[in-house]
Amino acid sequence: MDIIVNGKTNTVQPNTSVADLITILALDGKRFAIEINKELVLRSSFDTTHLHAGDKIEIVGAIGGG
């Protein structure tokens, strides 16, 4: 199924969890925060939150800004 990650289409297996996605994107151990369809997903829910076709996922971090 297709999902949108940071504006780009990615194809993942059905029933992929957020934790799975993090591993697929090689983000394990990195500092980031995630929302799905504009709703924050807490780190504690990564294993139990599953993705659905068409989900819009934003993965963000800190950068320089004023």
Add this chain to the structure above:
Amino acid sequence: MKKDSLIIAGKEYQSRLLTGTGKYTDMEQTQQATEASGAEIITIAIRRSNIGQHADEPNLLDILPPEKYTLLPNTAGCYTLEDAVRTCRLARELLDGHKLVKLEVLGNEKTLFPDVIETLKAAEILVKDNFDVMVYTNDDPIIAKQLEEIGCVAVMPLAAPIGSGLGIRNPYNILEIIENANVPILVDAGVGTASDAAIAMELGCDGILMNTAIANAQNPVLMATAMKNAVLAGRQAFLAGRIPRKRYASASSPIDGSFV
């Protein structure tokens, strides 16, 4: 001189200069200028992670670690209260429950003036959601007071548009905001050079937040030092109490004992 701390959300700071981390040439310059400024609170922006790219590139939080600096995630670039609230919640999760945020809800791309109606609404939501909100606003004393009453931990009126370097355009409004405030008032945006920072502090501002004036100076590290000194000088002059302005001269040497 006795200790003169800035207290924001119950935490004491010795520096009254807060700096942004945007617009620098590279991470090294960001780190050096931040260090030179003496800032203890630094703003950061929340943006999309660069997935799969530059895996070894240093991360901002590696060079400016949260153990050393109080991070102030901002909502820069947000034009709606929904986006501003989303950004704050992401920041809190990103920084392990960190509550302090800089709220800005913009209203116009050319001026980057705040949309104060949306700002008030967003502030209310964030305060109820247990955030410590430092809020960017215009130099309107009425709105500044309302933001304080909502529960913002600091109110930060602009001196001039963000990045403009125009200096303190409306000192009497800033003064009015300061005199009516029960929370720290920090000038946020518009400072161009050291004298602007000193003027803001002489008015009685509790602190100044700046980014462009340092980052875009010809020598950012030297300007960071200048700003540190200007904020300190302005603060000391404020505490010392300046002489009143008078139209005519007042001799500095005594008349008594004059032999001419």
